[in-house]
Amino acid sequence: MPKVHLSEETIERLDQVRDDDESYDEIVEELINIYESEELTLHHGGDGV
Secondary structure (H helix, E strand, C coil): CCCCCCCHHHHHHHHHHCCCCCCHHHHHHHHHHHHHHHHHHHHHHCCCC
8 A cells, every 4th residue: 555645734624514413534535535536527527617
């Protein structure tokens, strides 16, 4: 399993958005899901203007 090194600032930001019982793995997975969802929405949304 790869190791990921995060800055103190990034860890502090993660601590601000995660729930008390949520692991770092869970919050990162959730953030990736949000990113992928937004990417999909932007990619398939078109301009529509």
